[in-house]
Amino acid sequence: MIYTAHAPYAPLGAAHHFGRRLADRPVLFLVWFSWTMREPRTVRMLATAVAVYRRRRPNHRIILMCNEEEERAAFAAEGVDAVLCSSNLFVDEETFRPLPGSVTSYDAVYNGAMVPWKRHRLSALIASCAHIFYRKAEYDKAMAYLAELRASLPHHTFINEVVDGNIQMIPAARVNSVLSQSRVGLCLSAEEGGMYASVEYLLAGLPVVSTPNRGGRDVFSDPDYWITAEESPEAIRDAVGEMMRRKVAPDDIRSRTLERIHQHRANLRSAVAAGTDGKVMLPGDLSAPFYRQMPVWETRTDLAARIGLTSERGDLAQV
Known part of the structure; x- marks a missing residue:
C-alpha cells in the first residue's frame, strides 16, 4: 500500500515513478489531492490516466482520496474508485488542542x-x-x-x-x-x-x-x-x-x-480493506498514531529504498 500525492507531472504520484517496476506485485495506490480536482476537464483527464494505467498493470489498484463529496461523485461517475476521505484526517489531534489558561491576544x-x-x-x-x-x-x-x-x-x-x-x-x-x-x-x-x-x-x-x-x-x-x-x-x-x-x-x-475526523479515518480503513481484499487492515483504533502522520516530501531515491527498490533519479515525490 502506497499513499501518494497527485501532481501535474505525475497524476498518479508514485504509481508513475515505480509502477512498471512493481508490475509483478499487487499494489494499492491511495492518491490524495492537495488542490481542488472537481473541474470536469480535470476529472476526465485523471480518470483517463487511471484507466490507461490499470490496463497496463491490472495487478495494481488505485483509489482516489477526495476532499469533498463533489469530487468523489464526479470521479465515481467516470467509473473510478474514489472515497470521501479528506487529507485532513492526518492532522495530529495530540499537537493541536485547546490550552487552558492561555491569555487571548x-x-x-x-x-x-x-x-x-x-x-x-x-x-x-x-x-x-x-x-x-x-x-x-x-x-x-x-x-x-x-x-x-x-x-x-x-x-x-x-x-x-x-x-x-x-x-x-x-x-x-x-x-x-x-x-x-x-x-x-x-x-x-x-x-x-x-x-x-x-x-x-x-x-x-x-x-x-x-x-x-x-x-x-x-x-x-x-x-x-x-x-x-x-x-x-x-x-x-x-x-x-x-x-x-x-x-x-x-x-x-x-x-x-474529532467525530468527523474519525469518520474519515474509518472511510480510509474501509477503502484499504476493500482495495486489498482484506489483506491489509489499518488500526481499528481511530486515534492510533498511524492516523496522525502528515505527508512528507521524499526523493524518488528514498521512496524507492523504502519499498525495496533502487532508483536512478532523485526527483521529489510527496507521500
Whole structure:
C-alpha cells in the first residue's frame, strides 16, 4: 500500500515513478489531492490516466482520496474508485488542542502561505489578527507580498521571523500556542485543497470564519462554529464579531471535529480493506498514531529504498 500525492507531472504520484517496476506485485495506490480536482476537464483527464494505467498493470489498484463529496461523485461517475476521505484526517489531534489558561491576544488568526491567492487583505478590518505564514511562492514574490501586507495591515501581528531574508518556519507546537491566544480562525482563499490549517483551528477549539470555497475544507464545518461569509473585509469583520459573541466552548468544537475526523479515518480503513481484499487492515483504533502522520516530501531515491527498490533519479515525490 502506497499513499501518494497527485501532481501535474505525475497524476498518479508514485504509481508513475515505480509502477512498471512493481508490475509483478499487487499494489494499492491511495492518491490524495492537495488542490481542488472537481473541474470536469480535470476529472476526465485523471480518470483517463487511471484507466490507461490499470490496463497496463491490472495487478495494481488505485483509489482516489477526495476532499469533498463533489469530487468523489464526479470521479465515481467516470467509473473510478474514489472515497470521501479528506487529507485532513492526518492532522495530529495530540499537537493541536485547546490550552487552558492561555491569555487571548488576537481577535483572529490566519495560518496561510505568503501568496496572494490566500487573500490576506480580506482580514484588513479585524482589529487584531495574528498571521502565521511560510514561503510557497518564489523568494522575491513572497518577500514582496509580505512587505505589502506589513504596510497595509500595520495593526496586525506577523508571527514568523525573517532571518537573512528567509521566512523562518515555526514548529507545530508553537502554531498551537498562537492559536490558543486567538479567538477565531480564518480561511480566506477561494479555492485550494483541504487546507490543514482549517482543521488545526478546530482541533485547537477555535471557531472558523471562511469565505465560499472549493477544495473541501468545509467538510468538518458545523453551523454552530463555522460561518461562511461574503468575500469582503466588512463581511469578514462582522462574521468574526459574531463568532466572538457566540462563545462556543473550545472543548465542544474539538470533540465534534474529532467525530468527523474519525469518520474519515474509518472511510480510509474501509477503502484499504476493500482495495486489498482484506489483506491489509489499518488500526481499528481511530486515534492510533498511524492516523496522525502528515505527508512528507521524499526523493524518488528514498521512496524507492523504502519499498525495496533502487532508483536512478532523485526527483521529489510527496507521500
